[in-house]
Amino acid sequence: MAEPVVEATDLEKRHGDFEAVRGISFRIEPGSCFGILGPNGAGKTSTLRMVQAVSGPSAGRLRVLGLDPVSDGATVRARIGVVPQDDNLDPDLDVRENLYVYARYFRMSRAEAERRAQTLLEFVSLTDKSNRRIRELSGGMKRRLVIARALVNEPELVVLDEPTTGLDPQARHHVWQKLRELKDRGVTTAITTHYMDEAERLCDVVVIMDRGRIIATGAPAAIIREHAGEEVIELEASEEDEKKILDGLSLEGALTERTGDTRLFFLSRRSGLADRLIERARAARAPCLLRNASLEDVFLRLTGRELSE
Amino acid sequence: MSRAASFARNAWRVTMRNMLVWRRLVLPTSIGYVGEPLLYLVALGFGLGQVVPRLDGMTYAEFIAPGLVVSTVMYTATFECTFGSYTRMETQGTYDAILATPIAIGELVAGEILFGGIKAAFGGVIVLGVATAFGLVPSWWALGVAPVALLAGLRFSAMALVTSSFSKSYDVFNYYFTLIIAPMYLFGGVFFPLDRMPAWIQRAALLVPLTHVVTLSRSLVRGTVSAGLVGNAAVLVGFLCPAYFLAEYGLRRRLER
Numbered sequence: 001m002a003e004p005v006v007e008a009t010d011l012e013k014r015h016g017d018f019e020a021v022r023g024i025s026f027r028i029e030p031g032s033c034f035g036i037l038g039p040n041g042a043g044k045t046s047t048l049r050m051v052q053a054v055s056g057p058s059a060g061r062l063r064v065l066g067l068d069p070v071s072d073g074a075t076v077r078a079r080i081g082v083v084p085q086d087d088n089l090d091p092d093l094d095v096r097e098n099l100y101v102y103a104r105y106f107r108m109s110r111a112e113a114e115r116r117a118q119t120l121l122e123f124v125s126l127t128d129k130s131n132r133r134i135r136e137l138s139g140g141m142k143r144r145l146v147i148a149r150a151l152v153n154e155p156e157l158v159v160l161d162e163p164t165t166g167l168d169p170q171a172r173h174h175v176w177q178k179l180r181e182l183k184d185r186g187v188t189t190a191i192t193t194h195y196m197d198e199a200e201r202l203c204d205v206v207v208i209m210d211r212g213r214i215i216a217t218g219a220p221a222a223i224i225r226e227h228a229g230e231e232v233i234e235l236e237a238s239e240e241d242e243k244k245i246l247d248g249l250s251l252e253g254a255l256t257e258r259t260g261d262t263r264l265f266f267l268s269r270r271s272g273l274a275d276r277l278i279e280r281a282r283a284a285r286a287p288c289l290l291r292n293a294s295l296e297d298v299f300l301r302l303t304g305r306e307l308s309e
Numbered sequence: 310m311s312r313a314a315s316f317a318r319n320a321w322r323v324t325m326r327n328m329l330v331w332r333r334l335v336l337p338t339s340i341g342y343v344g345e346p347l348l349y350l351v352a353l354g355f356g357l358g359q360v361v362p363r364l365d366g367m368t369y370a371e372f373i374a375p376g377l378v379v380s381t382v383m384y385t386a387t388f389e390c391t392f393g394s395y396t397r398m399e400t401q402g403t404y405d406a407i408l409a410t411p412i413a414i415g416e417l418v419a420g421e422i423l424f425g426g427i428k429a430a431f432g433g434v435i436v437l438g439v440a441t442a443f444g445l446v447p448s449w450w451a452l453g454v455a456p457v458a459l460l461a462g463l464r465f466s467a468m469a470l471v472t473s474s475f476s477k478s479y480d481v482f483n484y485y486f487t488l489i490i491a492p493m494y495l496f497g498g499v500f501f502p503l504d505r506m507p508a509w510i511q512r513a514a515l516l517v518p519l520t521h522v523v524t525l526s527r528s529l530v531r532g533t534v535s536a537g538l539v540g541n542a543a544v545l546v547g548f549l550c551p552a553y554f555l556a557e558y559g560l561r562r563r564l565e566r
Contacts, residue, residue, distance in 0.1 A: 052409060054408055054409060054565065055565055056565070073413070074411040074412075074413060075411070077409060077410055077411050078410075078411040082409040084402075084405065084406075084409070086402060087402075088401065088402030088403065088405050088406040089406075090326075090401065090403055090406065091401055092330040092401075092403075093326075093329065093330065097329060101325075101326050101329060102406070102410065104322050104325065104326075105319075105322050105407060105410035105411065105412050106410055106411060107318070107411070153410075
């Protein structure tokens with residue numbers, strides 16, 4: 001098996017008294033897309049900052065591209081690309097200069113930096129905006145430019161912290177397309193996101209974090225099967241009505257959960273339980289929805305439905 | 310590449326980023342440099358100067374011109390590395406973006422200080438040009454004011470960057486300007502000769518960096534050069550190193566969360 005691009009063992013990060021990351025272990029395989037999911041404050045960004053070699057671990061072992069990100073920080077940073085959560089494009093410079101100046105930080109010659117800037121502007125379809133100032137760009141254009149900037153050094157690993165937050169659907173799809181193109185080139189990516197559909201779509205492996213710990217790991221499909229079954233029925237009924245509907249029906253140990261006025265049933269396809277439930281709901285005229293289980297179900301089941309902050 | 314060469318190269322990249330931004334603004338900033346010192350020179354030098362007796366053989370305008378050159382250096386460096394640097398660090402996220410590249414915090418600090426120094430020296434040289442046009446610069450030794458201005462610019466930039474790295478908001482800079490920069494401007498020997506003050510004031514003034522810069526500038530402009538000036542320059546260099554390390558420490562604490 002090839003050496004992992006990132007390997008963390010019992011990794012911890014403390015900020016003063018606050019334990020942001022409390023002993024996590026994971027591997028990111030070459031060429032894969034690795035997703036870190038979790039509510040706000042789960043420790044996702046702290047984890048990424050350690051991987052990026054900008055913030056040292058408080059304890060545990062971390063290897064990035066086979067190197068120690070503390071002692072070889074500059075070498076690690078030279079080989080990875082970063083898309084931060086908040087756009088920190090340089091508002092004092094125009095679009096092309098943002099890429100050019102950034103390329104120069106990576107020790108490229110002027111000519112090389114100029115070439116890279118042109119190529120990347122084409123890659124993210126911003127060539128006709130080269131001379132615009134950053135404040136003149138839309139949110140989607142800014143994101144594309146940040147992604148282009150992260151690729152300026154032809155990184156082996158790209159780290160993206162919530163790359164599509166706040167974007168409109170067109171811009172999100174554009175970003176996804178770019179991430180797939182990176183993957184086709186064999187670039188390894190690590191992303192955090194609050195959008196479960198995004199993680200399902202893009203990631204080969206995801207970890208779900210909560211309060212500084214990893215509480216689930218695996219391929220999205222496998223995690224969904226394990227924690228939320230295959231199908232979900234959402235039954236809208238008061239507790240009393242629900243009792244009547246379910247009266248005498250064997251749930252065969254199916255996972256269920258109540259949230260507000262809705263009862264969720266997490267079912268396997270083989271059980272046939274879905275058909276029986278729907279029949280009974282129809283008879284009682286209770287609104288009822290059958291759908292595929294998703295990563296969002298897993299996320300909410302594992303990290304709780306109440307607001308975490 | 311050796312460590313030192315690599316450090317210098319990375320620091321220079323940071324300086325060049327600021328130069329690229331400054332290039333667009335060179336003309337307006339240059340007018341700004343000339344404006345205020347010119348007002349002081351006319352109002353105090355030629356206005357108030359009419360009722361001030363000659364000082365060590367100098368008219369009052371001749372006396373204050375070398376000081377106005379270096380106080381421009383002080384103010385330019387201080388503005389750049391307080392409001393300018395703080396904006397890049399806190400508001401624009403420019404430091405975060407830079408530190409995600411191979412550039413290290415020390416190199417960023419050095420690059421910022423170097424830019425502050427160069428910009429400030431540029432301002433000082435422009436004011437020196439204006440003073441020359443008024444016939445207030447009698448000696449060719451005045452060419453030596455340029456490297457002095459650079460050294461002083463680095464010194465004041467480093468001090469300002471230390472302040473920025475420990476500041477929680479822009480408000481802190483008001484205190485810095487009122488409590489540190491303005492007193493230096495008024496009591497650093499720009500407007501009146503310190504050698505007529507009580508001995509304790511003279512000793513206190515030696516602790517103030519601007520005093521040494523004014524002494525250097527005035528001696529070079531007048532052509533009264535002596536070996537003692539090396540001491541004044543040494544004081545500036547001596548304070549540069551601790552300021553650099555303090556700023557690096559402050560930024561590390563702040564940005565490496």
